[in-house]
Amino acid sequence: MIEKISSNYSFLFEKALIEEISEVGIIKKVAKDDVLIDIGNYVRSMPLLISGAIKILRQDNDGNDLLLYFLEKGDTCAMTLSCCLGQHQSEIKAVAEVDTELIMIPVQKMEEWTSKYKSWRNFVFESYHNRLKEMLDAIDSIAFLKLDDRLLKYLKDKKELLNNDLLEITHQQIANDLNTSRVVVSRLLKSLEKKQIIKLERNKIRFLVS
DNA sequence: TCATTAACACGGG
DNA sequence: CCCGTGTTAATGA
Numbered sequence: 001m002i003e004k005i006s007s008n009y010s011f012l013f014e015k016a017l018i019e020e021i022s023e024v025g026i027i028k029k030v031a032k033d034d035v036l037i038d039i040g041n042y043v044r045s046m047p048l049l050i051s052g053a054i055k056i057l058r059q060d061n062d063g064n065d066l067l068l069y070f071l072e073k074g075d076t077c078a079m080t081l082s083c084c085l086g087q088h089q090s091e092i093k094a095v096a097e098v099d100t101e102l103i104m105i106p107v108q109k110m111e112e113w114t115s116k117y118k119s120w121r122n123f124v125f126e127s128y129h130n131r132l133k134e135m136l137d138a139i140d141s142i143a144f145l146k147l148d149d150r151l152l153k154y155l156k157d158k159k160e161l162l163n164n165d166l167l168e169i170t171h172q173q174i175a176n177d178l179n180t181s182r183v184v185v186s187r188l189l190k191s192l193e194k195k196q197i198i199k200l201e202r203n204k205i206r207f208l209v210s
Numbered sequence: 211t212c213a214t215t216a217a218c219a220c221g222g223g
Numbered sequence: 224c225c226c227g228t229g230t231t232a233a234t235g236a
Contacts (some may be wrong), residue, residue, distance in 0.1 A: 171228060181214055186229060202222070202227065
């Protein structure tokens with residue numbers, strides 16, 4: 001376990017902290033599409049990502065999802081931080097984008113470390129900062145970009161996240177993440193294909209340019 | 211004008 | 224047959 005933490009966090013945390021993490025942390029593996037946190041859940045432990053990726057979604061009153069951002073290795077969930085400390089219900093939904101490994105840290109420890117380790121404090125602040133930036137990015141995208149640009153951005157983000165030019169996804173799943181209808185996604189994807197940006201196959205989208 | 215909804219045909223697994 | 228895809232027509236914001 002020490003190795004897993006070290007390989008992803010040694011540049012952030014001092015040795016003593018890494019040792020403490022390995023003492024109290026619990027390794028958790030989740031499969032693609034597993035729901036880690038749902039809206040209304042109380043969160044009692046905080047996740048540190050070791051591998052894989054998690055997508056964070058916001059939900060409207062009718063239960064429609066909207067993609068906010070992704071978490072990757074070395075990230076943690078800022079929502080969890082505020083939920084844990086404030087004992088609030090979760091405002092977001094977290095779903096595994098691919099098979100993912102996490103270390104779960106009990107809330108009491110993370111409070112303790114905040115005063116004990118400077119590197120931990122920095123990490124927490126830095127996480128907040130990064131998540132806020134990504135949130136602004138998501139807002140920009142929704143407010144200022146038209147759906148076709150949003151779609152392209154979505155595909156590019158996903159491509160970089162998976163580090164793969166071939167995305168295995170259906171038009172309906174994209175429509176769910178962007179909170180729009182499949183008809184539109186199909187039409188826009190078709191036009192992207194005409195522009196030679198992507199190639200469409202059943203259940204698959206292949207990037208032709210980067 | 212552009213998105214959404216419903217409906218339909220096509221085709222691969 | 225079922226599901227994903229591509230398209231159209233009607234309707235709405």
